[in-house]
Amino acid sequence: MTAHRSTPTPAKPTHSKPSQAKQPRADARRSIAAILDAAIACLRDDPSASLGEIAKAAGVGRVTVYSHFSNRAELLQAVLDETMRRSHESLEDVDLSGAPTEALTSLVGASWTIVDEFRAVLHAAQRELPADAVHDAHGQVMERLRGVVERGRSSGDFRTDVPTDWLVTTVVTLVHGAADEVRAGRFGMDEAAGYLTSTVLSALAPRSH
Amino acid sequence: MTAHRSTPTPAKPTHSKPSQAKQPRADARRSIAAILDAAIACLRDDPSASLGEIAKAAGVGRVTVYSHFSNRAELLQAVLDETMRRSHESLEDVDLSGAPTEALTSLVGASWTIVDEFRAVLHAAQRELPADAVHDAHGQVMERLRGVVERGRSSGDFRTDVPTDWLVTTVVTLVHGAADEVRAGRFGMDEAAGYLTSTVLSALAPRSH
DNA sequence: CAAAAACCGTACAAGCATGTTCGAGTTAGG
């Protein structure tokens, strides 16, 4: 039984504090990173990819995976955490202070690159992990979107004849659908991005009728 | 090797023609129908449900399944065909001759009941069947939707600043998303139906700006 | 440079899903 790191987050060995938790060795950190990357890539293609496939894609032995993650479930949890971390990293720089329509456009545009991998991982985790862990993750990421939507409703930029939850769902659904189309090769990425923002704004616009 | 019916469609023994293809016996037809129903129900909950589960849910032995479908793939194909048949049956009565917005509303409303089972089956088949069979099915069902959308673009009821394909995708995506929400229990069925049609119409409306 | 840490491949046990075979029981239908 070697060290099992269920929290691979301490990626910064910046000589911070003399905490008693010793850093794993350099090659171990490299392996973990490779496994996580490979897992995300594999699960994107096949949500039920085997540990063997992931190990091979990562360029490590299958046993090595078990030396870092005792379970498949634990690996999945780590992958979920890592994906969440990347999402936050990508989205925290987005400026949401402008007009709601601007903010929404920015947010959708920034979500664009991460939504497909996030969704694939989420989908893979959803069937093998306790539901609460998944739900926490999802809710946390959607918080910002929800804030923008609520602000737009107050300012009169977005419609109020349907609930906020519905609007949030609409945006997320459209982003997912657009990602699917691009992945299927039916639309180019830039092309779809333009259509998507335009469609989202129309869907959230107040009923002119 | 018993009779393998890859086309379970002749469900009507209406003394039609003295074709040389003899009808399977009554209990066989009953079993096939039970298996198909159970398969649809099981795959809706778990896209990778095992043959054993399906057989148990159908109330037949596992071997019986193999006496009607030589493969898992063949069963999946039959399930896909059956689901398609039901979809057509539900949609062929929808009147699309009115105004495009009316027609779209009717179509979305009628799709509502079948879309979740159809999608689950499609999703299950997508990973185990040749891509062309799946694509044919999907395209055939979307034909009517596409017609309505094109008509609405010509009449000026729907926007033309994005491609027809994109609008079709948008509608399908929103319907799927709404079905998910209902399935997850976050919205009631009637409630979601209203929000859905409202959102779809907004998304397809011409840019007033 | 040497010890500790991490790596590798192979092998093994258990579990599950897919197909197949067999023999015996049950049911439909002429």
Add this chain to the structure above:
DNA sequence: CCTAACTCGAACATGCTTGTACGGTTTTTG
């Protein structure tokens, strides 16, 4: 009623995946 069709359960072979164990080799790191 009697035969052919159908169903059933159990058993077996196969292959894939998970998780564990062992011994040998490479890489860090102090």
